[in-house]
Amino acid sequence: MHRKQVFSWFFIAIFLLLIYIFYQILSPFILALFWGAVITLTLYPVHKRLTKLLRNRKSISALIMTVVATFLVILPLVFISATVAVDMFDIYQGLTDNLEVSELKSKLEKLKGLVPVTVLEELEKRLQIGELNIHQMAVKGLGSVSGYVINEVQSAATNLTGLLINFGMMIFALFFFFRDGDGMLERIKYLIPMKDEQKDEIFKKFYDTLNAVILGVMVTAAIQGILQGLFFWILGISYSVLGGVLTFVFALIPIAGAVIVWLPVGLYLVFTGSIYTGIAVLIFGGLVVSSVDNFLKPMIIGGKVKLSTLFLVLTIFGSLSVFGFTGIIIGPILLAIFMSFIDIYKSEYLESSD
Numbered sequence: 047m048h049r050k051q052v053f054s055w056f057f058i059a060i061f062l063l064l065i066y067i068f069y070q071i072l073s074p075f076i077l078a079l080f081w082g083a084v085i086t087l088t089l090y091p092v093h094k095r096l097t098k099l100l101r102n103r104k105s106i107s108a109l110i111m112t113v114v115a116t117f118l119v120i121l122p123l124v125f126i127s128a129t130v131a132v133d134m135f136d137i138y139q140g141l142t143d144n145l146e147v148s149e150l151k152s153k154l155e156k157l158k159g160l161v162p163v164t165v166l167e168e169l170e171k172r173l174q175i176g177e178l179n180i181h182q183m184a185v186k187g188l189g190s191v192s193g194y195v196i197n198e199v200q201s202a203a204t205n206l207t208g209l210l211i212n213f214g215m216m217i218f219a220l221f222f223f224f225r226d227g228d229g230m231l232e233r234i235k236y237l238i239p240m241k242d243e244q245k246d247e248i249f250k251k252f253y254d255t256l257n258a259v260i261l262g263v264m265v266t267a268a269i270q271g272i273l274q275g276l277f278f279w280i281l282g283i284s285y286s287v288l289g290g291v292l293t294f295v296f297a298l299i300p301i302a303g304a305v306i307v308w309l310p311v312g313l314y315l316v317f318t319g320s321i322y323t324g325i326a327v328l329i330f331g332g333l334v335v336s337s338v339d340n341f342l343k344p345m346i347i348g349g350k351v352k353l354s355t356l357f358l359v360l361t362i363f364g365s366l367s368v369f370g371f372t373g374i375i376i377g378p379i380l381l382a383i384f385m386s387f388i389d390i391y392k393s394e395y396l397e398s399s400d
Contacts, residue, residue, distance in 0.1 A: 074208075077372065078216040084375060085115050086223035087253065088260045093224050108224035116217055124213070126291060133288040240390075248386045255382035259375050266342050267297035270304045270335050277330050281323050283311070297339065298374050299362065304335045357381060 072079070086093075089111060097107040223230075235245050275290020283289065289307060296306040308331030315324030361381045365373025 075212060075215045078212040079219055080372060082216045082219035082223055084256070084260065085119060086220060086227060087256055089115060090224070090227065104225050108221050111224045112217060112220045115220055120213070120217070126287065129287045130291050133285045244390050247390070248383060251382045251386045252379060255379050256375070259378050263298060264374070266339055267294045267304075269342065270294065270297045270338050273338065274304060274308060274331070274335050277327070277335075278311075281326060283315075283323070283327075293335065303339060304331065308332075308335060 093107055093111045096110060097104055100107050231249070235249065238245050240248075271290040271292075271294030274293040275286050278286035278289045289311065293304045293307045297304045308327055312324045312328035312331060315321075315327060317324075358378060358381065361377040362374060365377030365380070367373070369376050
């Protein structure tokens, strides 16, 4: 083996090792850096205009944009998350306080009476248990739920320091992404061993898809969530912030939409006696909240991003299971880049061979 080949293999091995070590060092802050990059790319056109107004003073513009992003985007999200956590804990406490085990026992015993005796005997036999003790099952079930909630609260308290560090790291990264973002992207593009037009196509697809997801999907879902939450608050419906957040979450998912929130809430209110309030929720949800998605999203996205609905839905659900909430953004971007690579493959290898 020639000396040059040995050096090449040695260099590649050391380089890959350094990449792995560097990834391990940055891994605690990957999410903070990711969301910092997403916020920066979304607000970057505003930053460029502000830089021109400030006569190309990038540092001052970056500082202003970081402060604006912190107060208009990050802090409201932190407040909403805290409010939702409190609401969910209140709902849990309300359920456990108002649900007497004896009451649950009597209801379950009635349910048990509806099941044929032969079925119960077969169930007891297969599960190798004695007489089905409804009281014991109820206590055990409530204990499991309370234990889960307590563990989650303890976990959140334990991770509070880590969350604060990541929060600070994201704000810190925002400044440098705004100030040095152009240079960072150019260096990344330079290192990619592809033709310039191919790199431009991939980066354009990436940016268009990101804008489509952020502006066309997330902003539209946020508007739907705000409208729904405000309407719940005006009607005096409890946990209006939680209702707005749930509307936002379900509005992000293709096919599902905000109807998953306002329809059950409206029907529940109608069937529990609050007929006029329930009808108001159903009318407002159908005519206002869900219609926002129909006219605002196409207007924002336009014809920039053309992705198969089937693959988009599958990609989003798959990404949510792999990456968590960030999959809402990562999934469509990966799909768009994948489609770009298919187009490059077609033009470079299939069409050129004809």
